[in-house]
Amino acid sequence: QVTLKESGPVLVKPTETLTLTCTVSGVSLSSAGMAVSWIRQPPGKALEWLAHIFSNDEKTYSTSLKSRLTISKDTSKNQVVLTMSNVDPVDTATYYCARTTLFYRGDYMDVWGNGTTVTVSS
Amino acid sequence: DIELTQSPSSLSASVGDRVTITCRASHNISDFLHWYQQKPGKAPKLLIYASSILQSGVPSRFSGSGSGTDFTLTISALRPEDFATYFCHQSYSTPLTFGPGTQVDVK
Numbered sequence: 718q719v720t721l722k723e724s725g726p727v728l729v730k731p732t733e734t735l736t737l738t739c740t741v742s743g744v745s746l747s748s749a750g751m752a753v754s755w756i757r758q759p760p761g762k763a764l765e766w767l768a769h770i771f772s773n774d775e776k777t778y779s780t781s782l783k784s785r786l787t788i789s790k791d792t793s794k795n796q797v798v799l800t801m802s803n804v805d806p807v808d809t810a811t812y813y814c815a816r817t818t819l820f821y822r823g824d825y826m827d828v829w830g831n832g833t834t835v836t837v838s839s
Numbered sequence: 840d841i842e843l844t845q846s847p848s849s850l851s852a853s854v855g856d857r858v859t860i861t862c863r864a865s866h867n868i869s870d871f872l873h874w875y876q877q878k879p880g881k882a883p884k885l886l887i888y889a890s891s892i893l894q895s896g897v898p899s900r901f902s903g904s905g906s907g908t909d910f911t912l913t914i915s916a917l918r919p920e921d922f923a924t925y926f927c928h929q930s931y932s933t934p935l936t937f938g939p940g941t942q943v944d945v946k
Binding site: 754756763764765766769777778779780781813820822823824825826827829830831832 | 840869870871872873875881882883884885888889890892894926928929930931933934935936937938939940
């Protein structure tokens with residue numbers, strides 16, 4: 718059974734760097750045919766994709782947030798880390814990581830973590 | 840970027856009703872369109888991928904169709920556990936995008 722669990726700070730101050738960790742169990746991050754995505758959801762709003770990283774270490778980022786995001790993985794710990802620099806109160810959201818299964822008719826996010834809620838406030 | 844719009848933004852329905860939600864893409868995305876269900880305080884759950892393929896374990900009252908720019912999610916007979924928000928999502932090109940959601944609540 719594949720599970721993902723997000724962890725990180727509950728409260729971050731404006732201009733600081735946010736670091737979130739996704740710990741994956743039940744599948745190796747080195748497995749072909751999968752990736753891990755980060756998605757966020759501000760309170761009462763829609764989902765926003767942030768970034769993903771593939772087993773071959775290929776990475777892609779949201780166009781609007783690319784300059785502030787870095788995604789990486791530690792295969793020895795089976796973790797994916799997302800950092801977001803220079804946070805602002807508008808970055809307040811629940812952050813999810815999700816296993817992305819690669820499929821010839823479109824990659825899809827089939828296993829999600831429970832999410833971690835981050836508030837940006839001074 | 841590919842924009843996804845959903846209609847309606849919300850709807851009220853009764854148990855047993857047939858419910859249809861529409862998702863429209865700003866560009867042709869073939870059938871690279873997926874549907875998720877989200878309940879309050881919970882993570883999204885994958886219902887359908889590649890427009891019409893039912894995810895394992897999802898009840899057969901859920902179905903999806905469409906290709907190109909127009910897609911639909913249908914619940915054939917609404918059950919109490921189906922009151923939730925539904926999002927469409929495209930993975931045809933990056934940046935990946937989600938629709939704004941359709942909230943299904945009790946009439």
